[in-house]
Amino acid sequence: MAGPALIPAGDFRTTYAADTTIFPTKTSRNFAIAGVLLLCLAPQFFGGYWLSILIQIGIFSIAALGLNILVGFTGQISIGHAAFFLLGAFTSAYISNNAPIPVFFAIPLAGIVTALVGLVFGIPAARLKGLYLVIATLAAQYILLDFFSRAEWFSGGSVPASAEPFSIFGYTLRGDKQYFYVVLAYVLASYILVTNLMRTRDGRALVAIRDHYLSAEIMGINLTKYRTLSFALAAFFAGIAGALYAHYQQVVSQEGFGIERSILFLAMIIIGGTGSIMGTLMGTAFVVLLPESMEWLSLHLKGGAIDHALSLNTNITFLREIAIGLIIIAFLMFEPDGLAHRWRQIKAYWKLYPFSH
């Protein structure tokens, strides 16, 4: 719990405004700003590989953020998020290919279209709870994917749809170095928007529904409205992320967006910490980096002493998969509340250092 006790002594607030800032202390705000500035320099220092990892983390974290609104804040589990991601991707590709609308505008438009579709699939949410709702989202996943397979005009059917590269006012961005800034801008914007949302009226309403929907209703919160709204919001960010992904890859294909990916999105927010905005980012990074680091590890084991001892060669791929699963399990055993929670505890520890209680 990051209670009031954890704000360093001497940091007094004199106005309510000062008490509602995103960052609890000046230092943390400065750190955040410095972090963003450092990220801006990333393309200068990182090779294509790391840059693409960063871009992927950025894109997926936007989608995960949307899912966290739904799961973490409103308390409704969805395993259809990948389908909305894909819908955003196809929509943006479709819009930018077929209408005289530059990609710059196609991306938010795709977000809005996805949000509207999310709204439709959110209707059952007004009535269903828990797992029953999960299955409704599973249905959304299947129904949307089925639609993509059928609607050749929209998705290209068995041929992947192509998406234009990102362009703004006639200037086309090419390559990861430039696209990185697009993603960074979207990540920043999304995270700030959601942070703001959560500290204002509608955000509180969502959390209230999660914690106690019956009393939320009696406090004047329209359950139906907010439950469907949170679906729309989740879909919106999934759509934006999907659109960004489409214009990054420049092709959009159904491949790889089944339930497994929906579950992966879920993994991101659970590992990061449900209901934590920063946790979402951390969780996404974890989920993206885990296989990469295992890859790296297995590469370095190859040909080494351990390799010979265990005669790994092809087995290593299975060991690696097993390791990925086990690390996730071990991580959750060690930190069931997610990375965000551990992060807060570390911060608390240092603030109170050297007193442990």
Added chain:
Amino acid sequence: MSDVAHIERPSPSVVPPPLLSVRNIEVVYDDVILVLRGLSLEVPKGAIVALLGANGAGKSTTLKAISGLLKTEDGEVTRGEIMFDGSAIAGIDPDKIVRRGIFQVMEGRRIVADMTSLENLKLGAFTRSDREVDADLDMVFNYFPRLKERTGLAGYLSGGEQQMLAIGRALMARPKMILMDEPSMGLSPLLVKEVFAIIKKINRDLGVTILLVEQNARAALSVASHGYIMEQGKVVLDGTADELRDNEDVKEFYLGGAGDQRKSFKNLKSFKRRKRWL
């Protein structure tokens, strides 16, 4: 702790070994929140002991520390020991503690909402394997006839009915000791009296030792032989029920006014006297 204000009294010549003794325990929630700061208390076999204290003093935490349920709330006994019937029980799983004979009636009823009253009562007897379960069921229904009438799911019972069910469920376990967390909460005056009569009765007839946490101090002290008063994680005062009843502070803060003149809730002054023992 040294700052416990003991009321002087002649020590009885034969001291029976306490059934439960809690020695100097410290409890931390969530690795950081220190709630009990060196609390000690003793419950003699066959006695009713009352544990009183303001909201947030840590009464429920104390009970959960004894029953082992603290674990389920990210809490931990970090110091001190808890002895029950001659053996240490701190750190043991709650279900094992129940099998050793301590049963806690938790604050806020905590009945199993999606089962019937009967099933709830049967669950109370989960750790028993004797044949008298059915007889005890009748006993409980005798105490609380209302429960027999309500055959639907327990979750739809009214607050007070749920409270009766919770107490009945404890009786079904036939424990050596019951930890009761605010059994009178939400009960009508008539039922409060009944509940305390039942507490007294099970203590006397069944020989169950009871540690009673109550806000209704007047009623609690009327059944208890001994009482502890807690503030902010420590015992600040203890003594026999009579001694406590006569203590001025206890009168003022727990019994409702010094002297026997009850002051009206309507005409309260806003100022508050500082408690003497703080």
Added chain:
Amino acid sequence: QIAIGHLADYSGGTSDVGTPYGQAVADTFAWINKSGGVGGKQLNLDTNDYGYQVPRAIALYKKWSAPDTKVAAIMGWGTADTEALTGFLAQDKIPDMSGSYAAALTDPEGTSGKAKAAPYNFFYGPTYSDALRAMLMWAADDWKAKGKGGKPKFVHMGANHPYPNAPKAAGEALAQELGFEVLPPLVFALTPGDYSAQCLSLKSSGANYAYLGNTAASNISVMKACKSAGIDIQFLGNVWGMDENAAKTAGDAADGVIFPLRTSVSWGGDAPGMKTVMEISKMSDPTGKVYRPVHYVAAVCSAMYMKEALDWAAKNGGATGENVAKGYYQKKDWVPAGMEGVCNPSTYTEKDHRGTMKVDLYRAKVTGATDGDLNDLMAKGTIKLEKVKTVELPRKPEWFGW
């Protein structure tokens, strides 16, 4: 050293076929290195199991396309990674020799109007569509040969998913042309399950020829379900959906299924090039006793085509991606040296990446129980792959790109 990227799926959803294919690529390059490399240079094959996950494939690709560590070419794998990389490949000018045979990838300039330009995508073997076309042609003859009257009925089966759907339009169009009655497609999921309902539908519609568009596990379910429901139908398999292992699992249900082979012979077949394949196989199996399924042999061909393209590039301005791609265009109807009689002669041009139009059709023959080791089953002849027909498709412009 010349760096080559290699995407393999040993652990993911396509690992059953990905494993022999990937192994063959690794073996071939090891063998090439052992026999002196390319233009005196050793090849540095960076094999990575990406578990059929697109994001991982992209990350790997970015590693391989970084300026300082840029690879000369990529040995790709499935539909998922190939589609995801197509755009990047064109930008970075890195050829990708993959195992995805979608016709859409054969159009380097986008002139067919049916797909986006894919200038750096290559593969060895007939496209999915061409394979199905060949099978339909065989089926038309088969129908006549059997002397049954009336129109034969054809039905496309598979999941509603890009992979099974890839040859659907092409197949149905040709079937129509060939005088088949084309029935509405039947859908079954990509995973094993109970598909008796589909079989009963086959029966009730009286279908004669059914294309199984999925990957092996679910095709097996259909074949077995239809067998036990006693349905008499000629199944037409697809490259990734039918092989020795599928025949083994499906047992007698797989008996008689027709399917396309990318090479003119299978393991141990009678061809001069088979000796080279055996040599290559020893790279990972020194005993030389292991039976290699069709995907292994096909992958050896793919890798050997890549090798020759690299050879040319190394001699003509260095092994850059651009040069390697040009390497493919240098000869007509060529077979990589040492692979004679195994790989089918192929031709790649700047305008048309349909390597080969020749499709070898085989029939699975299963006689007896199939539990036990695949080596034994093949040795004993319990499972046999019989060549049925070789179809030479015309390189029709209207078949280009779909």
Added chain:
Amino acid sequence: MVATSLEVRGVSLRFGGVRALTDVSFSIKDGELFSIIGPNGAGKTSIVNCISGRYKPTEGQLLYQDRDITGLTPNARASLGIGRTFQNLALFHHMSVLDNIMVGRHHLLKNNFITGSLYWLTGARKEELAHRRKVEEIIDFLDLQSVRKAQAGTLPYGLRKRVELARAMALEPRLILLDEPMAGMNFEEKEDMARYIVDLNEEFGMTVVMIEHDMGVVMDISHRVMVLDFGRKIAEGDPAAVLADPHVKRAYLGEEDEVLVDPDDKPAAPECAA
């Protein structure tokens, strides 16, 4: 003539075979402090649930400020100014005390998910701060300063009840329904709570409906009392008179009652009681 705040007309409520309420009628005047007492399971909470919209009466009508609200959803009633607390705490456990109370102001705030997200640009910030100020007043009133930022779920029972009260107050209700506000409190805390309730009624001018089992409190602070038993109204009127009623004694208080009934200590009825 004081306007009627709430009128309950012949309300009955059945759950399958259980008759929670049978033909209950009463009316509450504006500014009144009205208590409902009765044995456990008598239907007290049920009537409050009917008023706040949680339950829909099987029969009968509810009029709030002369308007029929029987068919309204709970959230619509909140906007009309009906607030309540709960018998079994119903706080938002993972939210801070401050946010819990801010939720109470939901219907008074205007910003939505778009303006809220844009925070600085749309005046949402200004609005939030303005309401924050109001909430701070409530916090001061209820002495909750020290736990403002604490997670509601970790608070001790008594404080949670107080936070609930704060949340209900934040609604700025005209009519506030309190379901056993003093259950589980020690004497001292009851005193505090009683004082808050009286202040709610007198200073803030809210009409209060209170369910309570502590007869001392009920006697001292309520203007009128209604007694339910087995879902039926068995008595209504002046506290002292009601408690002296033998029927009530038998059903509710038990025969020898130790609660002191002091006829002189009766609270004054609202200023201009009819």
Added chain:
Amino acid sequence: MNTAFLIQLLVNGLVVGTLYGVVAMSFVLIYKATQVVNFAQGELLLVGAWVCWALLAKYQVPFWIGMPMTLVFMFVFGIAIQVLILRPMIGEPIISVIMVTIGLSTVFQAALKWMFGVNPQPFPRVFESQSVNLLGLQIQTVYIMSLVVSVAMMIGMAWFFRASKYGLAMRATAFNQQVAQSLGISVKSVFAMAWAISATVSAVAGVVVAVVNGVSSGLAAYGIKVFPAAILGGLDSVGGAVLGGIIIGLLENIAQYVDSQYLHWGNLYEIAPFYVLIIVLMIKPYGLFGTHDIERI
């Protein structure tokens, strides 16, 4: 109207539906006791299938010994998973435990491929005659086995939850672990029991599908496929799970009929159950037999 065809489809739906029911039941068991949505259910089924396969094909054990051995193994295996992996998670947020089952499914998938290879394998012949004729439809004998087993298990489970002390304990644990513990119920052993029974039940289903389809990692997909069945019946009802399974089985087959006879949509078989499911849920939000949440404040 092709009546014979329709009847055959319906019979098939019924038979396959009971199999779905068995898997759904194993899924519901864990949910009922632990509130955990087990995303590794399909993998449990797969483990059962492979183990039985290994006994029969590799070690040449006869079926009537191999099958009970598989069940015993799975029982122990279920306990082992619980003790090693899930026990430390008791009391942690449910969503984290769900995530752990996702991790488990990754581990199982990889481990099974490692141990048994990536290729599908045929299941040894188990029954003398592969199929029997039922109303003009050839039904695989093994499906009949699953039918018998599922009915027996359903009755057993229904009794267990309604009447036995441990059934009550399991329900109490599902309701609230803290409360259960305070009653002297060992949450650990209840969970272990739930996992053990669930693993055993899945193994039955695993062997059935393996006999029908051969063994391959794809069989794990049954885990997700029966989600709708479990939901349709109502999550906490064992009988409902079986009934839900049967309904889904019937629906698939009816959809196939409608599709192949009239609509020619293609994918109705896979999608129709989902549409029906959503409609059913809109009318009955807790499935057909699920208990409603208590909404009382």
